[in-house]
Amino acid sequence: MPDLRDLDRTNDRPVYVIGAGPGGLAVAAALRERGVRAVVLEKSDSVGASWRGHYDRLHLHTTRRLSGLPGLPIPRRFGRWVARDDVVRYLEKYAEFHELELVTGVEVSRIEPDGSDWVLHATGGRRLTGRAVVVATGFNHTPRMPDWPGRDAFAGELLHASAYRNPAPYEGRDVLVVGVGNTGAEIAADLAGAGAARVRLAVRTAPHIVRRSTAGWPAQRTGILVRRLPVRLVDAAGRLLARIAVPDLSARGLPRPDAGLYTRVRQGAIPVQDVGLIDAVRTGRVEPVAAVESFDDAKVVLADGSRISPDTVIAATGYHRALEPLVGHLGVLDERGRPVVHGGRTPRETPGLYFTGFTNPISGMLREIALDARKIAKALSK
Numbered sequence: 001m002p003d004l005r006d007l008d009r010t011n012d013r014p015v016y017v018i019g020a021g022p023g024g025l026a027v028a029a030a031l032r033e034r035g036v037r038a039v040v041l042e043k044s045d046s047v048g049a050s051w052r053g054h055y056d057r058l059h060l061h062t063t064r065r066l067s068g069l070p071g072l073p074i075p076r077r078f079g080r081w082v083a084r085d086d087v088v089r090y091l092e093k094y095a096e097f098h099e100l101e102l103v104t105g106v107e108v109s110r111i112e113p114d115g116s117d118w119v120l121h122a123t124g125g126r127r128l129t130g131r132a133v134v135v136a137t138g139f140n141h142t143p144r145m146p147d148w149p150g151r152d153a154f155a156g157e158l159l160h161a162s163a164y165r166n167p168a169p170y171e172g173r174d175v176l177v178v179g180v181g182n183t184g185a186e187i188a189a190d191l192a193g194a195g196a197a198r199v200r201l202a203v204r205t206a207p208h209i210v211r212r213s214t215a216g217w218p219a220q221r222t223g224i225l226v227r228r229l230p231v232r233l234v235d236a237a238g239r240l241l242a243r244i245a246v247p248d249l250s251a252r253g254l255p256r257p258d259a260g261l262y263t264r265v266r267q268g269a270i271p272v273q274d275v276g277l278i279d280a281v282r283t284g285r286v287e288p289v290a291a292v293e294s295f296d297d298a299k300v301v302l303a304d305g306s307r308i309s310p311d312t313v314i315a316a317t318g319y320h321r322a323l324e325p326l327v328g329h330l331g332v333l334d335e336r337g338r339p340v341v342h343g344g345r346t347p348r349e350t351p352g353l354y355f356t357g358f359t360n361p362i363s364g365m366l367r368e369i370a371l372d373a374r375k376i377a378k379a380l381s382k
Helices: 004-009 022-033 084-097 182-192 219-226 231-245 261-266 277-282 324-330 365-380
Strands: 015-018 038-042 101-104 108-114 117-122 126-130 132-135 157-160 174-178 198-203 209-211 272-274 287-290 292-296 299-302 312-315 353-355
Touching: 015 022, 015 108, 015 117, 015 126, 022 038, 022 084, 022 365, 108 324, 117 132, 174 182, 182 198, 182 272, 182 277, 209 231, 231 261, 272 277, 353 365
Parallel strands: 015 038, 015 132, 038 101, 132 353, 157 312, 174 198, 174 312, 198 287, 209 272
Antiparallel strands: 108 117, 117 126, 292 299
């Protein structure tokens, strides 16, 4: 593994890749295959840092065959739905197999153009110069905790879902999970099946729920097929499929959503893949409740005016991309802090700057990361 001091002395203007998660490793491997030197800078001490921090029961919601990165399939022995620890093993093997040039313990705080080059301000006041930069710092970067009124005075336990690992510490406890994305849904099901005394799930907007696989056909393949179809057509098909495959949970407090499935996807909300939530809600082991409005000492005030007293609140409220310090001064982010382009495209005002891993498509993030990697490598090898 190269040392950061070696990079200070080099003058060959490599492509710098920021982040050693799936996106950064995929780009580096695709560039290496085309004979382009890529140096991956990672602020932690290992690859796949965000994956290492996810909860224990997590598996990919996309199939093994459609989740491999360029140049190395995920091993068959990992099964169809790859577990968190096996994803980490795969990423470690991927970096080793492709002999990637990886420097850990290096955090890049700001990047800026310098003529036809890019300057990276890194750990220890170092300035690294490259001919291009690929930002791959990850979709789940900085936990987002809503600033609920009274939050700091809450008498119970409050944590973000990023700190949740398994249900053991919550045995016999009354737990409120806030947020019904894939993470919140899975944590709620995990708690309900492993000894929590009561599990409630705070829902602001009813989600679309899809079966991860139906008769052997994964939801991901459907997502791939419909991506370029008209939104209204996909919405209609989604409503029909939901009525066939997903029971109506309205009586249990989880109604079918008003907006269509693909309409919601275009707004940034991907469907919840069922890995136990449907049965948990149907049997009453997970109780949907209204959204959280505020905290009042030991109580949580909900949007419908009711007050509940959970022992623990787990906020599955998402993440910030946290790109503003790094590139916010370059005018390459939209109003939600996301890159205005991704993959093989580069902003017109900042040629040589690329982004990957900041979208969450229904066709599967790892699949799109692999496609983006090849596009970026092709653009940079011209």
